[in-house]
Amino acid sequence: MxxxxxxxxxxxxxxxxxxxxxxxxxxxxxxCVELMLTAVNLTFVAFSRFYGPAGQVFVxxxxxxxxxxxxxxxxxxxxxxxxxxxxxxxxxxxLKG
Amino acid sequence: MEPHYPLFYVFHFYLFGVIALASAITFVTRxxxxxxxxxxxxxxxxxxxxxxxxxxxFVGVMQVxxxxxxxxxxxxxxxxxxxxxxxxxxxxxxxxxxxxxxTLIGFGLLSEIIVITKTKLPSQLVVARDFxxxxxxxxxxxxxxxxxxxxxxxxxxxxxSVLLLVAITGAVVLGRGRAAGAR
Numbered sequence: 001m002x003x004x005x006x007x008x009x010x011x012x013x014x015x016x017x018x019x020x021x022x023x024x025x026x027x028x029x030x031x032c033v034e035l036m037l038t039a040v041n042l043t044f045v046a047f048s049r050f051y052g053p054a055g056q057v058f059v060x061x062x063x064x065x066x067x068x069x070x071x072x073x074x075x076x077x078x079x080x081x082x083x084x085x086x087x088x089x090x091x092x093x094x095l096k097g
Numbered sequence: 098m099e100p101h102y103p104l105f106y107v108f109h110f111y112l113f114g115v116i117a118l119a120s121a122i123t124f125v126t127r128x129x130x131x132x133x134x135x136x137x138x139x140x141x142x143x144x145x146x147x148x149x150x151x152x153x154x155f156v157g158v159m160q161v162x163x164x165x166x167x168x169x170x171x172x173x174x175x176x177x178x179x180x181x182x183x184x185x186x187x188x189x190x191x192x193x194x195x196x197x198x199x200t201l202i203g204f205g206l207l208s209e210i211i212v213i214t215k216t217k218l219p220s221q222l223v224v225a226r227d228f229x230x231x232x233x234x235x236x237x238x239x240x241x242x243x244x245x246x247x248x249x250x251x252x253x254x255x256x257x258s259v260l261l262l263v264a265i266t267g268a269v270v271l272g273r274g275r276a277a278g279a280r
Binding site (some may be wrong): 001004005008011012015016018019022023024025027028029031032034035038041042045046047048053054057059060061063064065066067068069070071072074075076077078079081087 | 102107109110114117118121122124125128129130133134137140141144147148150151152153154155156159160163164167168172175176178179181193241243244245246248249252257258259261263264265268269270271
């Protein structure tokens with residue numbers, strides 16, 4: 001089941017990348033990042049089945065980081081919404097050269 | 098290296114894999130953040146099932162509690178707070194055929210759970226033992242993660258608490274707004 005898990009991981013990760021590229025809604029882009037993080041967790045779990053439980057420990061760390069990322073990222077989105085009244089990244093181009 | 102897997106196991110592995118992939122594809126093609134979040138929850142649940150099948154029961158539970166539970170609720174909360182969702186966009190699976198399919202799949206999974214918990218598994222359905230299985234016998238599902246976490250990765254675990262503290266402080270400061278900051 002290792003090969004199947006890795007193939008599924010790659011597919012889910014690629015779907016996440018495509019989502020980040022095609023969407024302009026900041027919240028959906030954040031969800032795509034979460035999907036990519038979870039896909040990587042599947043790799044850790046699949047390998048931990050054959051090489052010991054250390055991989056599952058890293059999954060716990062990845063979950064912590066993604067929870068922290070979601071909290072801060074969504075706070076930034078709320079902060080941006082308060083200034084610009086939109087979460088569409090098309091309209092948030094203040095730093096564009 | 099790979100032990101032999103019974104057909105029962107392989108079938109459900111592919112089933113949950115296909116559900117995860119299909120939900121993920123539906124998730125990226127949605128325009129509405131609420132519909133996208135619900136499809137992503139479906140993906141997370143299927144991945145949790147795969148985690149359990151890969152002998153990572155604790156990670157599977159964490160997946161449901163943390164991802165499908167906490168993080169996605171935070172996302173939906175922000176959508177609600179910013180008033181981005183519209184009820185008309187939620188009509189993804191309102192048709193009679195969809196409801197019938199969902200009911201059938203739900204009853205199928207429920208009957209499988211009942212059958213598996215009520216009966217003793219025949220030996221040809223049991224997956225061959227590997228490294229994690231031996232660990233699982235010695236410790237239990239939580240101990241298998243807790244032992245390396247508190248022995249080999251203790252420093253990283255403690256640093257995680259600093260990360261969470263910084264994240265909470267940052268979220269509060271960013272979300273506080275201008276009115277409170279001016280005071």
